[in-house]
Amino acid sequence: HVLDGNLEPRPEWVPGDLYIGGIGVAKGYWRDPERTAASFVQHPEWERP
Secondary structure (H helix, E strand, C coil): CEECCCCCECCCCCCCEECCCCHHHHCCCCCCHHHHHHHCCCCCCCCCC
16 A cells, blocks of 8 residues: 555555555564554454554
8 A cells, every 4th residue: 555644555566655554565474463563454344454
């Protein structure tokens, strides 16, 4: 997903920040809440960080 600073989706032609998710992204963060909090954000419309 390409989002702006408010975590809102950006149109394809507009620059933004790349946000990715899924099980494969989180490898190495399992049961490490400090590291997880430093690296992941919770999107208000999605259930998982």
